Amino acid sequence: MEPIVKLENVSKCFEKDKYVVKDINLEVKEGEFLTLLGSSGCGKTTILRMISGLEHVSVGKVYIDGVDVTELDPTKREVNTIFQNFALFPHMTVYDNIAFGLKMKHVSKDEIDKRVKKIIKLVELEGLENRLPSEISGGQQQRVAIARGIIMNPKVLLLDESLCSLDLKLKRQMQIELKKIQKRLGITFIYVTHDQDEALTMSDRIVILNHGIIEQDDTPQNIYRYPKTVFVADFIGESNIWPGIISNINKEIIGVKISDNIEFAVSKKDLDKVGDKINILIRPENIKVSSNTLKNSIEGTVKDIIYDGAISKLFIEVIDNKIFKVNTHGIVNFKENDKVFIQIEDDDIIPIRGKKHEEK
């Protein structure tokens, strides 16, 4: 199937040779909820603005539904944007805000009325039609912004950190609502955020950006479980990451030393050879702690305990002064300086070979 949005070697520089976005290739499938995730200044908003046409593309091509729109004016692109601050027109009522796009297209009054009423019902804003944006709550404003975009029947809806300004509780609620609206309408959403929780909760696919290049492009599950780069592993969730060196290769298994006395076994890939640098990732929730020895366990001492509601975070120091972060459910019975044993399943030891290795 033809991708609904396609970026082909897209680059953007505002000043000469200073690339904000560099050589991006991206395909978005129809009906997909795609998230562009990255810290501020990684170029995610710039990519969004190049799709909407509000920013000019320096190099490369943008296709929407198979048509090259690189040079097309934003007014003529069949995409709509929900802005970070919602950008509702302050002098217009909720109704007029939602009807704005249709009015600009000179759609007949009856038709506008019919469609606005339908959308208002969909986003549950009944009764607020004649209020001004300043007279409704943040969550309602956001729904007006969404309604104003989707009434145009866009092929793609672009959302620029649209939940950022809401408080945590409302944010959670709107995340679910947004996902529901997206499913109901079947419109492709491209969502930009720096909030990894948001990305993991809502997306079908996440693209992680760093300094204008794509670090990883995968499902939320794979991004979390099998990060391809140290940046991704570090950016998403909590992690124990250690640089290591391949010390021996044994058929399908390689041994990776992260210190003089600690060696992990992971499955082998074709190009691995002794002496290669490999990073090891272990998620803190995948480490078991016990006061008795377990199979293949490492002995350590509890250095610190932080209680955080649903989980407790332990910092356990083992041989060679390595400190493991461990997350356990509920309250633990350990005290500081207790002797404990930690155990990690083979499947939970994730090797990160880095980008260069993949390209070879």
Added chain:
Amino acid sequence: MKKNNLFKAISIIPVIIYSITLILLPLLYIFFLSFQKNDSYGGIIYELTLTNYFTIIDLTYLKVFLKSALIGIITTVLCILISYPFALILKNKSSKVQNLCTKLVMVPFLTNSLIRTYGWIVLLRKNGVINATLQALHITNAPLNLMYNNIGIIIGMTYTLLPFMILPLCSAVFKIDKSLIEAAKDLGASRMQIFKNIIVPESISGVFNGSLMVFIPAIGYFFIADILGGGKEMIIGNLIKNQFLTARNWPLGSAISIFLILITFILVKIYQKLGGKMDDLGGM
């Protein structure tokens, strides 16, 4: 605390004296004069009367008032038409450029406005710069009458009063959130539609401010009407001046002055009714 209060009191005294002697007392005197009679030698007969007010409700005077209003309105509209493009072009520039350009608008106004008005004669007269250029380019065959008529007055007024429109309008236009314009573009609005539906409603307060500050002086600036109108064209401003200096009928001049103050007062009240703030007019 006490010392501070004393300092406040002392520092405010000059302002109070200034306001009373140079603004309040003359105004009261004008108000008082407007109810007196004059004799045929320019003197004043101290006798309470409403004659002066009945005199101004005369067709000749009403015509002058109407014409003043018309010139004021045309000047205001011209100022709006010139200021909007100026503000819109500057909106997309950096704040450095914005500051520089709005300051440049003010620079000519450091020169005395009377001198600047005389300067316009060089440009507008029959063999002046504009006519010479137009004829040299064969755009016109004969010189145009650009001064000693209403056109001259309107050109002069628009030039002199333009900053009073540009400044409030710029501050209103610069304040409009860029994302509103982008959102409108994103929803398919053309440039004209954006201007009509977003820019104008969002900057209308600036237009109100500017209009008030342009219109009120425009009906009163007698020297522009005198110099560029050749004294032939009367507006309220030089009507008052003539009553005082030429006809030497101070009571009638005073009555017209009070009438002008009344109009100003009503306009300001309307402005406030429409939600305008006095602070935006420079704390008037």
